[in-house]
Amino acid sequence: MSLAPSKRAGERAEADQIQRVDGFEAAPKNGDDGQELPYDIVCVRAVWPSTDLPFVGVLVLEQGSEVESKSCAVVINESQDRGRYYLRKNQHEALVKRGAFYLFSVRDPNTDEVIASKVVPATSVTDLNFSWIEAEGRATFGQITWTQIFDREEVESR
Template sequence: MSAARASSKHAGETAEAAVLERVPELEYVQDTENEHVDARVADVLVARSDVPTVALPVLEVGTLVEIKSVMVVYGENQARGRYYLREQQHRHLLEHGAVYLFAVCVPAPSRDVIAVKIVPATIVDELVSSWIDAGERPDYAQLSWSRIFDPAEVDRDGGERP
């Protein structure tokens, strides 16, 4: 694994831990148990102001959750962060009625969570216009956080205005 990928993986794990702390209704799922998701709903999760949902006022116990995080901005141009979705994982989420929990974080190293939103995989499917053929690596798509969040939601919670 390259140093950049290892750093990115560590940052994602840091953000994932912060999300699980923020949303106590979720429990961590070991990779050995299910490599396509990070968590599951352990206690009924009702949408609330700090954990809004799209089209789901309540998430039932057992619902599978994939946590995706990005920095609010990255690079010299301070571009909005982009979520990296893997096609095979996305198909698994669709088959199992799973959801994504998207998080926008403060730039590294802290990865403090600014905003979160839960979105069913079926709705995310409508946002993906095409999958990028990565050759020997898994096909993927990228989504800017502004496709999931209104920029005012992120600004309201203390994010930087990109």
Template sequence: MSSSRPAPSKRAGAAAAGAVIDRVPELVSVPDSELLHADARVDGVVTPSPELPIVGMCLVETGTLVELKSAMVRLASGGRGRFYLRRPQHKALLDAGGVYLFAVAEPRPAREPIAMKIVPATIVDDVVGDSWRDAGDDRADCAQVRWGRLFDSTEVSR
């Protein structure tokens, strides 16, 4: 018998996304939709700050789609956490001129972010390169990006 309760990683991602949206008042959550391929939309201009740097852009305009991705600062193995990207979602963000908001979070409580950064999907495309892999089981191709590829360790250490 299968449970309707989401997997732990899905629940953790949802908790982190909620914490990010609480911290960034210019973001509004968007309902799940295969057409949007995003978690949020900018509702007011986002400008860079020490708490939320923006890579390669001066600001993020109203209406921009935002995909929220979180990774734990440390895995149980002791290594750095990873962001999991899905190819169809990434392509949709590229097509829409969207951005990712990456958050590195403590595993508990409630996956509170300790570092955040906005990165345009076009730049993430360069970071991922040809590391997409077949996820199997009719799931979309995916890529994993360690947080150290997007953040300097000084941004994450607190």
């Protein structure tokens, strides 16, 4: 079964970030207990903010920090709606409990090139304006637009 285009684009953005950020490595899919881990990236050495990778509310990602990668396109359809990040409630709660972080990326919709990224503590994401949606046959989820994480200038000026 092939992956949805948005899932493939997200995996490419994650791989790009792992290559670009010294100290990021792909996390194993499962922990020692065999359970799926709620994050994609682990810091194998300290990572500091930079012009290309600003942080919100934290000065450094220490070795061992756990990071969940989320990406979206600047716009998602012909009507040019802003891209949204899809958060799963169970995963988000696990990230908060672990003191983990999100790595939010915004992609060019035509090339999937990452044009802006930012690291945000999972606890800070809890305070954003969004609701959890319970849909039959799906895990409870929420959506946030990239404008809740980035100033427009951070994305549109690149």
